[in-house]
Structures are given as C-alpha cells and as structure tokens.
Amino acid sequence: MTAAALTDDGFAALVAQFAERNGPYYTRVFARIAETRGLAIVFNLWAAILGPVWLGCRALWGAFWMAFVMEMLAVVLVGIGLFGDLGGNAILRADRLAQQAAERMTAAEAALAAGDTLGESMKRSAEAIAAAAAKARDQAGAERAKAPVLVLSGVLLIAALHGACGAFASALLARRFRKWRGNRDLAHGLPVLRVALSVLLPAVCFPLAIYRFATPAPPAWLQEFPAATDLRNQISRSIDAGVAGLADSLSAMFAGITSAINALLNLMEIGLVVTPWPIVMIAILAIAWQVAGRRVAIFSAAALAYLAILGFWEKSMATVALLGTAAALCVLIGIPVGVWCGRSPRAYAMIRPVLDFMQTMPAFVYLIPVIAFFGIGKPPGIIATLVFGMPPVIRLTALGIASVPEPVREAATAFGASRRFLLFKVDIPLAMPSIMTGVNQTLLMCLSMVVIASLIGAKGLGEDVLSALQYAAVGQGILAGLAILMCAVVLDRIVQGRNPS
Numbered sequence: 001m002t003a004a005a006l007t008d009d010g011f012a013a014l015v016a017q018f019a020e021r022n023g024p025y026y027t028r029v030f031a032r033i034a035e036t037r038g039l040a041i042v043f044n045l046w047a048a049i050l051g052p053v054w055l056g057c058r059a060l061w062g063a064f065w066m067a068f069v070m071e072m073l074a075v076v077l078v079g080i081g082l083f084g085d086l087g088g089n090a091i092l093r094a095d096r097l098a099q100q101a102a103e104r105m106t107a108a109e110a111a112l113a114a115g116d117t118l119g120e121s122m123k124r125s126a127e128a129i130a131a132a133a134a135k136a137r138d139q140a141g142a143e144r145a146k147a148p149v150l151v152l153s154g155v156l157l158i159a160a161l162h163g164a165c166g167a168f169a170s171a172l173l174a175r176r177f178r179k180w181r182g183n184r185d186l187a188h189g190l191p192v193l194r195v196a197l198s199v200l201l202p203a204v205c206f207p208l209a210i211y212r213f214a215t216p217a218p219p220a221w222l223q224e225f226p227a228a229t230d231l232r233n234q235i236s237r238s239i240d241a242g243v244a245g246l247a248d249s250l251s252a253m254f255a256g257i258t259s260a261i262n263a264l265l266n267l268m269e270i271g272l273v274v275t276p277w278p279i280v281m282i283a284i285l286a287i288a289w290q291v292a293g294r295r296v297a298i299f300s301a302a303a304l305a306y307l308a309i310l311g312f313w314e315k316s317m318a319t320v321a322l323l324g325t326a327a328a329l330c331v332l333i334g335i336p337v338g339v340w341c342g343r344s345p346r347a348y349a350m351i352r353p354v355l356d357f358m359q360t361m362p363a364f365v366y367l368i369p370v371i372a373f374f375g376i377g378k379p380p381g382i383i384a385t386l387v388f389g390m391p392p393v394i395r396l397t398a399l400g401i402a403s404v405p406e407p408v409r410e411a412a413t414a415f416g417a418s419r420r421f422l423l424f425k426v427d428i429p430l431a432m433p434s435i436m437t438g439v440n441q442t443l444l445m446c447l448s449m450v451v452i453a454s455l456i457g458a459k460g461l462g463e464d465v466l467s468a469l470q471y472a473a474v475g476q477g478i479l480a481g482l483a484i485l486m487c488a489v490v491l492d493r494i495v496q497g498r499n500p501s
Helices: 009-019 023-035 045-050 052-057 061-083 088-113 119-144 147-181 191-213 229-249 252-275 277-292 294-311 311-344 345-360 363-374 378-403 406-414 419-448 448-454 461-471 474-496
Strands: none
Touching: 009 023, 009 147, 009 448, 023 052, 023 147, 045 147, 052 061, 052 147, 052 191, 061 147, 061 191, 088 119, 191 363, 229 252, 229 363, 252 311, 252 363, 252 378, 277 294, 277 461, 294 311, 294 378, 294 474, 311 378, 311 419, 311 448, 311 461, 345 378, 363 448, 378 419, 378 448, 406 419, 419 474, 448 461, 461 474
16 A cells, blocks of 8 residues: 555545544554564654553553563663662661670670670670671661662663653554554543543552652551451451351252262262272273273273372272262253353343353462361361362353354254254254363362362372471382372363364
C-alpha cells in the first residue's frame, strides 16, 4: 500500500477518529510505518518526554506496566541515592561499639591501676571493640560512597526507558490502530478518565516508593497494611461456632456418609488387600494385557515386582483401594455433573466458581473442615481426595459434551432420536476421548493426595513418605515415593488403554 493511498481523506479521517489529537501527524507516521518492512522506528517526542504516562494515555497497557515498574525502580534508586540514609545502621552500630569500647577501656585502666590481673584482658577486649567500631565506620563510609552510583544508575535507566518509549511508541500505537480498524470497541482516543489514571498512578506511587525505601524509619502504615486483627478474630470465632453447630446438627448425615464410604472401601480392600497376592497380581497383569497391550503388561509386571520385593505390596494395595474408592466416587458424581454442565451453559456458569475454588484452594485447607465434620481416618482422607480430584473429570466431560458437533445432533434428532438416545448413543460416544482424559487426570490427582491424606490417618504409602519426612530418612522416602510412582504409571497406562496406531 502506497503512502498516497494511506494518506487519503478516508484514512486520515480514521486516524483522526482514533487519535483524537494530532491527527495529521499520526496519519503521516502510520503511513511511514506501513511502508517500512520490519521494525519501524519513528521517534515520538511526547512519548519520550512522558514515558509510561504517554503509554497509559494511549491504552497501551502492556507496555505501560513494564515501563511503569522499570521507572519506579529507577526513581527509587535516585531517591535512595539523594535522600536515603546510606550507612545509617552502620554508623549507629559504630557509635554503640565505640561507647562500649570507652566503657571497657575505663574499666580496664581502673583494673590496671588497682593491680588486677584481668586489666590486660579487659584492655585487649576494649581495643578489639574499638577496632570493630572503626570497621563499622569504614563500612558506613563505603555505603555512603555508593550514593552517586545509585543516582547515576537511576538517571541512566530513566533516560534509556524514555528513549525506548520515544523510539517504539508510534509503532505500538500503529499496531493498535490496525486492531482498532477491525474492532471499533477497542479503547482509543484520549478520554479524561484514562489520562487522569495514567497521570495519577506515577504521581502517587513514585513518591510513596521513595518515602518507603529512602526513609530510615518509614511509618508503620506504609510498611504494613493496617489490618483489623480484632475483626479477624471475631470472624474466626464465629466460623468455629458455626462449624461446631453444623457438625452437631448434621452428625447423623455425616455418620451415614462415613458408613457408605467405609462400605465401598472395605469392598475394595477385600479385593486388593485381603485376597491372596498371586490372584491380585495375575488379575492386574491380565487386565493390563487385555486393555493396554503386551508392553504395558510387561511394565506392570516389573512395577508389581518392585512393590512386592521391597515389601510395599500390602500398603500399595491399600493405597490403590483408597485411590479406587475416591476415583470411583469422583467418576460417579463428576460425569453426570459434567454432562449437565455440557448441556446447560447456565449450569456450568454456576458450577465453574465452585470448581475453581476446589482446584485453587490449597489441599491442606480441605483437611480442616473435613476433620471437623468427619474426624480422622480413611473416610475423611477419601472425602478430601474427592474434593481435590473431582474438578478435572467435570471440566473435561463438560468440554467433551459441549464440543459434540451440532449438525450431528440435529441429524440424529431428524431421524427420530430421543433425548436418551442422543445422550448415550451420540453425545457420550463422541465425547468419550475427553471424558477418559478427565478420568485419567482425576486418577492421578487422587493419587497425588496420598501423602496429604496420610496426615489424617489415611495410611498406605503416604504414611511411609510422611514418616521419612519426619525423621529425615532419605532412603525410605525415595523408595516409598518410587512405589507411589509405580502405582501411578501402571494405573495411567491401563486407563489410557491401547494407543491407536
């Protein structure tokens, strides 16, 4: 595109609408940038003078925040160099040591005059303290000598930053102008609110930063937020009372949940722990061979041999039982919820904040209410694992259901398919890869909770890792960790099945 085409009346009008000020100037600049291949450098004087303020006024927020942080660093360096009490702590220490040395020397002279044998020792001690005081004064002088270097560094950084803003600001604005031509909802022009915000941020933050770092003793309100500790304690006590009341009023329901989980867990433990180990091992290898192929079966045999030979078999099977119970509950609850979310965007919008909370809240925090409601032992460990491991299967099931092509569903409906047929014969089969990925991720996330769940009595391999951590038993911890890894890899390969070739 030629400069003449770019500077016609229509283009100039668009630039004037976008820039609001200095339209003819930006028309020429944008035309020059469009004609330049590669990186176009057109120096913008106002951008060089104002720096991050200019970038903020033009809504170039990515560049603004980078320049803002760098300029704040430079301003703080200049402030410390000009106003900071460099070496102040060393001077205070030197004065304190000098006073101690004088007192010790006076006492030493008195002892020598009295013929005390400790006088010489006291004198040497006083001389040593005096030498330390002199060293502290030298250190203070060296720190004060850094002031010009700090000022010069800050000034050079500010100059380089503003020079970079002047060199590249027009190119950034031209790129935003091209985006604005395709989407007129993008911020443009120079509205008063944006200009005021871009000016106020440096005007407020820079002096506060200088005051904080350059003042020897800044006020407490600037160092720490004035927190309402009494309010926090009051809210904490209210939560304690509420949880205690809820635990008492719903104790029967929590006992029923615990009993149901124990029943399922007992079945899993009977199948994996109580059943003779040869039967369990043969069953696992057969399932691995049938589901995932010969290579996975061979690897599973090696992993099971590691667990058995090193004495981890029983705890590994207890861990897998715990994991299997938690994963089964995650799948039983998560897949229907995920299907509902995939079918109903409104339902997903309501559930998504809960899933975000479940995934972002630290796992140790789950243990607090779980212990309050369910006590300690294996069922509380399963419930904590359930909270941590359920979001992946819900999210990926919802994604798979929502990704089913609408024309396929419409074709099935046109041939008389019922809602039940659509769900089980169309949606779920097409979404099965995503659903199985969710199941796989849930399994691995449940297994990652093994060590944390052992804190509340969940037993298994996590107990060995926790014990090794408590007693710094490196070898025991590594072997138990490798056992958990073997369980995870075997389960992962079996759930993934055969890779399509």
